[in-house]
Amino acid sequence: MMSFSETFHKMQELFYELSSKINSYTCTCGRKMDINADSSHKTRESSVDKQSLFGQRHQDGEEERILQLEGERNALNDHCKKLKHEITEKEQRILRLEKDLLEKDRSEIQMRKSLQKYEEEVSKMKTVVTNREENIRHLEELRKEDKRKIEKLTIDTRSQNVFQELNEELRITKDRCKSLETQIEKCNRKEVVLGFHTTLVPTMSSLIFNGLMKHLEDRLAEENVDLVRRPYTGKVPFNYPLLAVCVNVSRIAADAKEALRGVTEVGNCKDIALLVFHHKDVHALPSQTSDKILTGTEFSHVGLILDFAFLTNRGIYNCELNTLGIERIVTFLLQYKTRK
Structure with a gap:
């Protein structure tokens, strides 16, 4: 065709x-x-x-x-x-x-390239399988050896019973040691009884007290000391450290006198720590500390005067002033630690 x-x-x-x-x-x-x-x-x-x-x-x-x-x-x-x-x-x-x-x-x-790559992968997998089979054989030999050892141990029933008794005694001994450690830790642990005094409204005082307690409890826990808060209503004698809280809203001297009103007359002034809180951000904090300003006779016998910073929406926030203040309060409180 x-x-x-x-x-x-x-x-x-x-x-x-x-x-x-x-x-x-x-x-x-x-x-x-x-x-x-x-x-x-x-x-x-x-x-x-x-x-x-x-x-x-x-x-x-x-x-x-x-x-x-x-x-x-x-x-x-x-x-x-x-x-x-x-x-x-x-x-x-x-x-x-x-x-x-x-x-x-x-x-x-x-497709030839893919096939070549696939063949290379298959070769690698075969190598892996060979190695794993070798490992399995080795593990099987170990298992047989362990089985022989176990069979040898189970022949002597008396020895096995002795071993169980020793394990039970060891468990009892460990429990006793743990109980003794707990008792020793409890005996070594100490506590500090602490009172708070303020003339602030409840909402403001709760904001400051809760934040301050959290910082103090965490820091004193590192010293193996528990913090026990005792309510204080004012004009009542006390024989434990008392934190008097003052918020600087106008003149600092007037605010401090108001915070100490009713407590310096009934207790030891050296047991009082006057805490002056500034409602300001870190960049607006005063450059001069309150203990340099409050030098009158009504403040001369107070045990400690410290400055702190807080904000309504943040509470006692992290800054150098607050960190230094917490450390100085902890040092002040450790003088009053007692055994529980």
Whole structure:
């Protein structure tokens, strides 16, 4: 079966052969028939050929034959165009197939690379499996060895009972030691009884007292000391450290006198620690401490005067002033520690 290109070339040869026959055709009168001659030449031939009826009829027959051949040539031209169109489509399809083949070649290369990578992974996994199998064999040998040891130990039932008794005695001894450690720790642990005094409103005093207690309890716990808070209502004698809380809202001397009102007359002033709280952020705190300002006789016998900073929304916040104040209060309170 011929291909499209061979068929096309064959049709072209037939077309050229047919055109050659048409152009070289010679009528019976001895004149060559040329379908491409100009109109003037045809007119002259026509005037000459009209001289005889036989020539006229013969010329009509030749013209019909020429027209028939031209029709065949046109048909062959159309068929050639159709074949060219089909050839063009086939060439485009071949290009598409070549493109698809190229893509498949690329995919095949990628798949080969993936396969090679997969084979490498399989080789690695085989190595891992081999190592693990070796480990399993080693562990199995150890298990068998342990089993032999256990069987050897279980032969002597008496020795096993002795071992259990020793374990029970060891457990009892550990419990007794733990109980003794607890008692020793309890005997060594000490406590400090502490009182608070303030003239602030309950909401403000709770904010300050709760924060201060949290800081003091955490710090005294490091010293193995418990803090015991004792309520103080004022104008009652006391024999334990008392923290008098003052919030600086106007003049510091007036605020401090108000905070100490009713307590300096009924107790030992050396047991009183006056705490001056400043409701300010760290950058706005006073540069001079309160003990440098409160130098009057009414403050000279107070055991300790300290400054602290707090904010309503943050309480006693972390800063150098508060850290130093907590450490000085702890030092002050440790003088009063007693056994529980």
